Amino acid sequence: xxxxxxxxxxxxxxxxxxxxxxxxxxxxxxxxxxxxxxxxxxxxxxxxxxxxxxxxxxxxxxxxxxxxxxxxxxxxxxxxxxxxxxxxxxxxxxxxxxxxxxxxxxxxxxxxxxxxxxxxxxxxxxxxxxxxxxxxxxxxxxxxxxxxxxxxxxxxxxxxxxxxxxxxxxxxxxxxxxxxxxxxxxxxxxxxxxxxxxxxxxxxxxxxxxxxxxxxxxxxxxxxxxxxxxxxxxxxxxxxxxxxxxxxxxxxxxxxxxxxxxx
Numbered sequence: 001x002x003x004x005x006x007x008x009x010x011x012x013x014x015x016x017x018x019x020x021x022x023x024x025x026x027x028x029x030x031x032x033x034x035x036x037x038x039x040x041x042x043x044x045x046x047x048x049x050x051x052x053x054x055x056x057x058x059x060x061x062x063x064x065x066x067x068x069x070x071x072x073x074x075x076x077x078x079x080x081x082x083x084x085x086x087x088x089x090x091x092x093x094x095x096x097x098x099x100x101x102x103x104x105x106x107x108x109x110x111x112x113x114x115x116x117x118x119x120x121x122x123x124x125x126x127x128x129x130x131x132x133x134x135x136x137x138x139x140x141x142x143x144x145x146x147x148x149x150x151x152x153x154x155x156x157x158x159x160x161x162x163x164x165x166x167x168x169x170x171x172x173x174x175x176x177x178x179x180x181x182x183x184x185x186x187x188x189x190x191x192x193x194x195x196x197x198x199x200x201x202x203x204x205x206x207x208x209x210x211x212x213x214x215x216x217x218x219x220x221x222x223x224x225x226x227x228x229x230x231x232x233x234x235x236x237x238x239x240x241x242x243x244x245x246x247x248x249x250x251x252x253x254x255x256x257x258x259x260x261x262x263x
Contacts, residue, residue, distance in 0.1 A: 006208035028226035097132030121149030131156030183216025
């Protein structure tokens with residue numbers, strides 16, 4: 001059995017994929033995906049996202065503000081902590097995020113991103129819920145802010161990981177974090193990422209789709225969906241010289257260890 005540790009079910013376009021949400025969920029189940037974590041990117045989106053997946057017992061949710069949405073958020077950054085605290089206290093919320101830093105697309109909003117990130121780390125510690133981290137071109141600041149906020153207490157995951165082996169090891173060794181691998185690892189131009197995957201312990205890996213983006217080989221060009229997490233697992237198994245069953249069992253176990261509030 002598999003778990004898609006990071007997807008955005010509310011962002012999948014039914015017209016582009018040719019499926020409605022019930023069919024997408026059924027596809028995942030038919031591919032032995034036993035659980036999905038639907039990840040929030042803005043506080044304004046949370047209510048609609050949660051309502052869309054509420055009837056599915058095998059879908060959990062997170063709550064947070066993605067760094068690329070900070071500038072346009074309707075919630076001022078100095079009010080993020082209080083708003084997040086209120087929304088994320090819901091027992092259905094199993095994680096805080098997606099949060100983090102992205103200096104690749106929006107280097108001009110570094111300060112706002114850091115304030116937003118710090119607020120998420122603070123609330124994660126208060127509510128004892130793990131963090132879901134987006135990080136791109138911000139390695140030192142990401143690790144530094146996590147350490148300053150005591151993020152090792154809540155734990156968390158660097159999702160859709162594309163950074164260095166050194167950063168991954170820091171997150172694992174110094175913060176007790178997990179590293180999540182997406183379909184990017186299967187791309188032809190991702191040789192360096194596959195070397196990172198090969199070097200990391202399976203006991204610290206999760207797998208994800210990041211649906212509707214980043215469909216893995218052999219589904220490139222299509223809208224991604226949780227059913228395709230099996231192909232991410234196949235890639236990890238091939239890279240690490242393991243059986244598919246080993247990857248499925250261990251990454252699923254890792255997911256439930258980290259996201260302890262998942263029913």
